[in-house]
Amino acid sequence: MTALTQDYKMVDLIAKKRDGGKLSAAELRFWLAGMLNGDIPDYQTAAMLMAIYFQGLDDEETCLLTEEIVRSGEVLDLSRLPGCKADKHSTGGVGDKTTLVAIPLAAACGLTVVKMSGRSLGKTGGTADKLESVSGFRLALSPEDLQRQAEEDRLVLITQSRNLTPADKRLYALRDLTATVDSLPLIAASVMSKKLAAGAEVIVLDVKFGSGAFMADAASAVRLAELMVRIGTAAGRRVSAVISSMQAPLGRAVGNAVEVWEAAEVLRGRGAADVTKLSLVLTAEMLYLGGVAVSRRAGLAQAAAALNDGRGLDKLLNLLRAQGGDTAALETGAILSAPVVRQVYAPQSGWLAALDAEAVATLVQNLGAGRLRVEDEIDHSVGVWLQKQVGDELTSGEPLAIIYANSEDKAEQAAAAFAACCQITAERLNLPPLIHGAVTAEGFIPWADLAPLYGLKA
Numbered sequence: 001m002t003a004l005t006q007d008y009k010m011v012d013l014i015a016k017k018r019d020g021g022k023l024s025a026a027e028l029r030f031w032l033a034g035m036l037n038g039d040i041p042d043y044q045t046a047a048m049l050m051a052i053y054f055q056g057l058d059d060e061e062t063c064l065l066t067e068e069i070v071r072s073g074e075v076l077d078l079s080r081l082p083g084c085k086a087d088k089h090s091t092g093g094v095g096d097k098t099t100l101v102a103i104p105l106a107a108a109c110g111l112t113v114v115k116m117s118g119r120s121l122g123k124t125g126g127t128a129d130k131l132e133s134v135s136g137f138r139l140a141l142s143p144e145d146l147q148r149q150a151e152e153d154r155l156v157l158i159t160q161s162r163n164l165t166p167a168d169k170r171l172y173a174l175r176d177l178t179a180t181v182d183s184l185p186l187i188a189a190s191v192m193s194k195k196l197a198a199g200a201e202v203i204v205l206d207v208k209f210g211s212g213a214f215m216a217d218a219a220s221a222v223r224l225a226e227l228m229v230r231i232g233t234a235a236g237r238r239v240s241a242v243i244s245s246m247q248a249p250l251g252r253a254v255g256n257a258v259e260v261w262e263a264a265e266v267l268r269g270r271g272a273a274d275v276t277k278l279s280l281v282l283t284a285e286m287l288y289l290g291g292v293a294v295s296r297r298a299g300l301a302q303a304a305a306a307l308n309d310g311r312g313l314d315k316l317l318n319l320l321r322a323q324g325g326d327t328a329a330l331e332t333g334a335i336l337s338a339p340v341v342r343q344v345y346a347p348q349s350g351w352l353a354a355l356d357a358e359a360v361a362t363l364v365q366n367l368g369a370g371r372l373r374v375e376d377e378i379d380h381s382v383g384v385w386l387q388k389q390v391g392d393e394l395t396s397g398e399p400l401a402i403i404y405a406n407s408e409d410k411a412e413q414a415a416a417a418f419a420a421c422c423q424i425t426a427e428r429l430n431l432p433p434l435i436h437g438a439v440t441a442e443g444f445i446p447w448a449d450l451a452p453l454y455g456l457k458a
């Protein structure tokens, strides 16, 4: 971290924010540097976080805080890698395997993607956890291997092992303990500092809302997306955010190995409509912002062509093999290897009107797919495969879902919990669209106007 040119008293900075004042770059830097070197005790950082929680940060302060978090650690230098460097980030959802589909498609279409992915704390695993279902796959690469793989394949997946954004790690841990996680400027600075430090020129965000997401409703997802797009744009990156619903799980699989299997199925052209569409839209956005496609419509056509002719699947398999993975089980289906497989049947005829994403995530966590502490082990083999999705018609007694479990007891509990997640109605309901719209540097575009830009029906 650069030397401080000015000294402050932390108590004065806390009072300033408590009373609605505005913090300068030097003040923010003083705070974060002192927090990291131990000069500023955690109780003062906790007080500052609470002051920010109530008083907020304006756009300029949020951008400055993001910059100072980036400065607190290393920044990846991707400048020696070929082509336009693009990244994709989801704010997190249930069954969200779009990264495993979108990044191979983007690389197949000519972008370079160096994706950093951590082990997730949550009800289901992060992308790193999911890929570790593939035997032998490793995320720790030397800088030389990273460079070689990016040059040859344009696609690399690495862990967050480097010292990127140490201030975010500390702030996040304290926010978690002080009930200050739910602050839009703090969330936006936290997410965007990591994206900026990861070095890509193009960043496409998938900001989710609904029961299985961080943001409860579409309006707050749009507000968060607007803030993140402004931060990224101010930092000189090309950024946009797709706003998508996480009211029900995305696609058919929730878990780790099952989600990798589903991602491969999508890339084989056998994916469910929702996850296929969202993955193609995210890829198209990356291609358009990265200048590989002349329009969103061309981006979607290029992404669809790479899916249909198998280039996307080849990219995914190459990535896994290049990083030590044995892809045989992913090619044969043997990756679905849970010891207990339990079929759940539709209890009545009608329409599957809702399938609560949060409740499905909880049952999958109880099966053993998620972790509460970083050091917890997860069971990659467990999860759920939805044979019916929201909006589908059901006949009593027909297959509804498959539970993958590691014991009969857990399978039994999960089957009972699954039944409670489903809402079945006699009448077909009108469902809201999966994609609510997108926030671009120029502003919000609702789905009704966005879909035709991709050549899709709203």
Ligand code: URA
Pocket: 172, 181, 186, 187, 188, 190, 191, 214
């Ligand atoms: N994800 C992050 O990385 N940071 C937050 O503050 C919230 C979600």
